[in-house]
Amino acid sequence: MTTIWIILILYMIINLGIGIYSRTKISNSSDYLLAGRRIGVLLTAGTLAATEIGGGSSVGVAAKAYGSWGLSAGWYVTSAGLGIILVSFIAPRLRRAMATTVPEIIGRRFGPSSHIVTLVLSFLANLALAGVQITASATIINVLTGLSQNVAIILSGVVLVFYTVIGGMWSVTITDIIHFIVVLVGFTIAIPFAIHSAGGWGHVVSLLPPGQLGFTKVGWKTIIGLILMYFMTFSTGQEAVQRYFAAKDERTAVWGSILCGVLMALYSFVPAILGLVALAIFPHIDPNNAVATVATKLTPSLIAGLVMAAVISCTLSAGSGDLLGAATVFVKDIYQHYFRPDMTDEQITKFSKSAVLVFGIIAIIISLGSKQIIPMLVFAFTMRSAGPFAAFIFGLTWKKSTKNAGIWSIMIGSIVGFYWEYLNEPYGIMGIVVGAVASSLSFLIVVAIEKALGHPDAPPAIPE
Template sequence: MGNIQVVPVIILIIYIGVMLSIGFFVNRLTIKTSTDYMLAGRRMGVLMIACSLSANNIGGGSTTGVAAKAFNGWGMSAAWYVLAAAVAMIPLSFFAPRIRKTMAVTIPEVVNRRFGNFAGVFTAVLNVLSLFCLTASQILASASVLSAITGVPLNAAVVVAGGIIIVYTTLGGMLADAIADILQFFIIFFGLLISVPMVIRGAGGWQAVSNMLPEVELDMFKIGIPTILGLIFNYFCTFLSGPEMVSRFSSAEDEKTAVKASVLSAVLMGLLAFMPTLIGLVALAENPGLDGGQGTTALMYAASMYAPPVITGLVAAAIVAATMSSADSNLLCASTILIKDIYQRFINPEVTDRRLITLTRGSNVFICLISMGIALFNINLITLNLFAFALRSAGPFAAYALGMVVPKATKNAGIVSIIIGSIAVVIWQIWGGNTGVLPIVFGCFWGVVSFFLVTKVESSMGKPPAPSAFGS
């Protein structure tokens, strides 16, 4: 066991205690039906949804990852990694009220309603497999921070992080998740906001830092316009077909709330984008050889070197909050899809409402334990996660998104678009190379093309439109 950083550990213990308390009290006071558990009773307001959307988007990749990108090649333009997500929330606001209007619990439910069982099951499988990988990576990211500041072995930290996520997610469901997300977002936001000026001041001030950096590192457009546009489209596709995002809109108290929350989330993420970027640039200026020149620990390095211990603790809590806010959402969405779209639809359609809650809780435990097992291997999950995001989004994207806005779409249009989009993303992942076009963009493009093409051909043949996405 290594050295324990006392102040950061105390802050993290307080944070974890609050998380567990939220799960306990939400379970005791609010969970009465499966809708309460899975969708917070569809009573969530603008601030709660906006913070929850933002906290889910700002994971480990948008904190430690952005700092590392700023250090290793992207410079100031690393802020676009988060800014692109903020921009993507604007067009997403067009779909937000339609998502709420479906009154569905999951994405596969809407796809199944419009395009049939095959399309629904295929979408469910893609979603669940993706969420397994994503939950594992967020547990591992949380455990890495816990291990760094407590000195406990990484494997033990994985067990602790996974256990915490299991308890408060399983107890309180969506409402506990959303309440925790509010706390987590403000910890992320204010933890980084307070740390940035202190880190810069500790490094001698911004003028001193910028003087040590090549001018190109301060260029907001260093990565190029095509890459920025690709990131925006990537986020839009991922968000619109991401169960953890869609569940927030489905939980809104009404359609207008969903729209307002999307716009507010864009603002909140935009405000946060530059904080980890600036910390990463400080680390680059002061120690360009960090981590063999890769700067993977740039955020925690700069915070621990140039800020007081209490600030280091806030940053550590912010990173853990960022990763846990994503892990709990991934976990709950995977369980909801597994129970609602597989178990209830095909195994036991007459299952009682209380039994649904019990099964979803049991599924939370099962999925998190499997994800912890994956995390214990400490493998590099970045490429796997990017592929999982692409596969789960590119296939169902056209069927789900266009299924809500194209009334004349035929049943086969949805089915074909899921198959073509999924095949295209696999092909591009393997053979696309360094073309600059992301697999998810390639897959979504061909999914959309095939969706409209099949609809046009079948409509000209007299095929009737598929059932409405907004029906019962």
Template sequence: MVVSNTVLGIVAVYILAILGIGLYASKYVKTGDDFMLAGKRLGPVFIAGTVAATEIGGGSSIGVAEQSFGDWGLSSGWYVLTMAIAFVVLAFLAPRLRSTLTTTVSEFFKRRFGTANHVLTAVVLLLPMIGLTAVQIIASGIILSIIVGIEYQLAVVIMGTIAVGYSVVGGLWSVTLTDLAQWILVIAGVVITVPFALQTVGGWGTMQAELEPWRFSLTQGIGWRQIISLTVVYITSFSVGQEYIQRYFAAESDRAAKLGSLGAAGTYALFAFVPAILGLAALTYQQQGNTVPFVAEYGTRYVLPGFATVVLPDIILGILFGALVSATMSSADSDLVAASTIVVNDLYEEYINPDASPEKLGRLTKIVTGVIGVSAIGIALFNVGVIVELLLFSFSFRAAGIFVPYIGSHFWDGGSSVGSFLAISAGSAVVGLEALGMISFGAWQEPVIPGLLLSLVCFVGGSYAFPDDTTPAFIDKIGSSTDSSASD
């Protein structure tokens, strides 16, 4: 099934416009600081748009509809609503985090705890960023394969190349400008689909009559344990996620960072249950004896774009597909720039070429962005998992180990290098081992909570047992861990 030329034309115009914005932004990117922090000139509206667009991606649109169609029902909207809670919390943390005057989260660990913590944190943050980028490229490939009727693998290569291309030329400034447009388009495109979907299946009343009652509960499908787990995952992961913290570091002021974060939270709250409603409508359509295109052949991850081809007129379908492309690309580009920032700022400049000029760092960052992008495309080509599961693993892996020493060190001066190193290692290991099936936590649906608890014990216990004046030789400290400018 291939959509009409009208739909193709609308999406093509959108993609060309995004590439044009990226090329325009490249004129203002001369140094590594321009690429990584957009010249530190982002106001509240830009912060709100780029933060919101970063996470309203494949998981928040296609993934939520998939879960609603499956086991979570309407309550799958909590996947997004819990993000709103996280960004309200971050709005009040942002000024404190900005006070360290760093470019990356791992740079904070270098200043506060030395080399070993710095390198470990950079690696733990970098690995999930590649996975997160791959998730969004997967979602983009799904959409394009439907639009054009080509193989999923070819679609992944095309959409991945586009996302990598404009990220390479314009850095964070390009990402911010495109995110602002994508933020508006994705909200409008998904929301406008709802009345067409309801009309197709006979309205809300018909859905309630034909589906099981639990599917309309705001909590029953997902369950309170999962809601609490998601809230913990997002607060802890977003607080250390380079793709989010980088926005706050790039803000023009503390006020802009705070207002922008609250604006993004409002967007999430308004958007949360919209994809879930579309998932229920698609399920009702199937229960009525109809076939949702592509689901039988390729799985439930295709339910939202497949159902849209049935219910929408061509012009609206083009807008929606443009919106879904927006959602996934705006997340992929953010993850790409964040990952390349970690490589260049924390590894290359720090340990390979400390004397590199700003211009050279700017050029290298573009090259690294391209290399990471190609790696993410490779992962996307062989993906066999569902989008939400991949996202949750990536979020949990970095949060379980890094959150406690990072946020804790902004409020407690007693943390030590050993305590931090043990906390990062232990928390991250819990999530990694659980993903490999080597350990299990039974009632806990997300390993991040046991990981955080172990990380807290290691951080506090290790700091008291090995204060910085008795640090073992395996922790290679550089600088002073009592530098108040880094820990205040």
């Protein structure tokens, strides 16, 4: 256990050191919020992958594999990789927009009403997602130290907030590369050690419930739904889109997105296998503790330390992106847009840091109240994407879009998505998918009606 602690402490010191170093690269608000819009292909791919491989894609996938999904839980991350590859088709338009937030683009295209509704949904979703990452970190601290989950959540949140406040997007981007390498290496090399200590793969399989090794046990309907969900949430999620805004040019945004998808697919089934090993050897633990239990009980201390550092990497990357996203939306789309349009660049940077601190505290409170991972992820994805999806995509790509189509599609899609989740997703179809379909249909119907009535188009969002 001492070795594990040494590795974790050193890893945290390295990350904090990078955060402090990154402060030297921040001279304006663009540097703090968008890394100066000059990150390359590898940095774009790495920061996207590290941001999206968070608690849900590591601790959450292992928990699902431990439960009803079995090996097919790996599709949760494979689908994310495919979803972000689909985003590459609109990545040039995202970068070309020269925007800072998702609500900013929707506001340009569809006016104040659409802007206000979207910024509220985006802001709240990012806070919820930050809470999820804090919960994922807390599960590791809980297993390692025996501290209560509430205390572990507070400790995790404090580290996450401090780390994010220090360096902004530059700090996040640089450390994301380190995080992703640690995640990929740590989880992958843990598998052979864990299987060997468990008595071999044959012994593990013999202890698993029937059907747990089904590659598509979760069902194609869920797999396709996950791909659609991730395309929708990555194309409208502030923490993801902010990375495309930060790319140095359109080509970088495209290839960074494609490379990210490939990297995520390579990693996807690794945590699922660890979850299966946990189920076979430790059948009565909390599913959220599957990764930590396997690492500490079945692998050497050095490997266990890497795995624990990998999980902390996931949550640091995803959580910092979510917090920075929430702060960016609040500062740019609420405070500056509606209350202080005369803010200086220095004031924007300082206010952004204060916003990260305040929203970090709120995220800790959310984590204390929920203590869930994947259910909260899906809820947040539905919140930010079900309604705004059609307005954002059509607004970027279709000149014939109209203002009323924007606000009606956002409202109808959000209401339908939330109601579908309230009904516990009948027929196994996700609320975000149903909401986005309703959003798209209502958008097209309103455009058709407005065209028939001779109403003008909305102004273009992107320079031609």
